[in-house]
Amino acid sequence: MGEPHRIGIVGTGWISGAYLRTLRDHPAVTIAAVADLDASRAASVAEGITGCRALPVDSLLRDDSITTILNLTVPAAHASVALSAITNNKQVYGEKPLTSDMSSARSLLERAATAGVAVGCAPDTVLGTGVQTARAAVDAGAIGRPLSAVAVMATPGHERWHHHPDFYYVPGGGPLLDMGPYYLTALVHLLGPVAAVTGASSRLRATRVIGSGPREGERIPVSVDTHVTGVLHHASGALSTITTSFDAVRTTAAPIEVHGETGTLAVPDPNLFAGDVRLFALGASEWQTVRPSAGYADASRGIGLLDMLTAPAPRASGTLALHVLDAMTSLLRSAGEGRRIELTTTTERPDPMPLVPAATWRSRP
Template sequence: MGEPHRVGVVGAGWISGQYLDTLRDHPALAIAAVADLDAGRAASVAAGIAGCRALAVDDLLRDDSIGTILNLTIPAAHASVALGAIKNTKNVYGEKPLAGDMSSARAVLRRAAEVGVAVGCAPDTVLGTGVQTARASVDAGLIGRPLSAVAVMATPGHERWHHHPDFYYVPGGGPLLDMGPYYVTALVHLLGPIAAVTGAASRLRTTRAIGSGPRTGEQIPVSVDTHVTGVLHHVNGALSTITTSFDAVRTTAAPIEVHGETGSLAVPDPNLFAGEVRLFELGAPEWRTVPPSAGYADAGRGIGLIDMLTSPSPRASGTLAMHVLDAMTSLLRSAGEGRRIELTTTAERPGPVPLTPAAKWRS
């Protein structure tokens, strides 16, 4: 196999722990360095990984021994850190969304192509057995010709549990850009790329109260829409209805349902790697469970980076992430302008993931 591919992590916040649980012992890569604006936090993370150093962000980006940057910063920093990695001739794999706006996303992919480095982006949850088994069911014709899908994400807002939720309520945040990548990416896997969108949005209130941690009770401003809904017009003619909300309390809706001429699929939460896929066939008396038949089994966050470094056709690609961002930002624009918006990007439907046991993808 040769030497492991050396990875530098920028951003040592809460989500980094989930990535490191997946990546730290994988033989194909080595976590060589960690950087964070909080130097103490970076040092604490690095101390738990053999051979890992805590560095300043700029020093990590310039380190010639590192081949790929894992960008786990807040959304507002995604593009700048990615461009810094690319400037230093490094691959970059980042948390979602790819960037806060399409101009920045295009700059990232353009510079990467000029330099000749790879760009990948979360979510990689869609590569697990949940969404991939649903996709395999669609591809196998279990629901006949797919006609539509419904996706619903409804919560009362992240400020109830997050100690520093400010970035969820400024441009680049909101329920669509925060949680929408999971749902829109899953819909592209299930039904293919999107041609146009039609949207509507609202804002329940202009401030939010932090519900936990040292800032409990503090009011923070809300400058983005907190309930977004719309229709995704897929290239193949299927229509997906999506709702993402920080204004709801609870829903009984399945995270995603896909409907075809001869059946319907209930798809598990695309923010998770696994979950029960259920099928209701035309004329059947009830729903039945579809056994896992595709996807990375027992996967965790970071499987997309492993896939990028080991697969000839990476599935969590920057091109797909930019198309998903185009769909989401166009949906917000449509809501503001009151008209259908044609997308300016497209992406190939990623290749399916064969059912891959953990013992195989971990080796």
């Protein structure tokens, strides 16, 4: 058994707490240092982790004792932080999306390949028992030949709860780049890569009002479309319809439904790791709940990083994240140009997950 991977975390905002709950005491990793533009926030996080240092961002990225960077910065900084890490010969696992544009994402993966370092990217929620049990059912023929899927994410906007929601409403943000990675990554797991897209989008209003926190009542500008919908033309021939919206109040639609010749699967929220998978078979009279049969049980954010460090073929890979980014940016381009867009990337479906009990993955070095 080798030494634990020494990790440096860049970005100690809200989402870092979810990662720390998974990684802080895991035997495969040591959180060696943290950094944030807010030095006091980084110091506060470091105090709660044995042996962890709070460093300036540049110092952490250059630290030779750190082998892996966990990049939890805002989307606009994903590319620059990841490229700096690669330049310093470190592998990188980042929050979604991989970057905010295809040019920087391609450059990132090319630089990583040249340097011989791995790149991984969220979301890893799709590695939990929810999406993986649904995939196992599809692969086992529970719905026959898959024909189509419908994915829906509808909220009234993150400014209602987020204290600093500005980045959701500037280029690199919006409902598709923010929440779309969960749904598109799940759809690639379920139905395979996307060959082309057709999109449409709209914007409800030009400003948003922050609903809580120290800036409550402040009006911020909106410079991206806040309702995006479209069709994904999968290479397999299946068609997926996706809607992501910051302009809707509520929906009764299942997060994802997959339709096949002999049945329909209702897939739980891909922003969560678990949830009931339900099957309605042709000729049945009611939905049946499918027993969890695949995925990391009781997982939480950070499982994708552990998978990257320990699995023979990482499932939350940079290649998959690049393809998902290609699909999303192509949808936005299609909406703007009013035409079908062929994707320039593809990816293999990640290896399916067996069922891994929580006690197993939490103790695996």
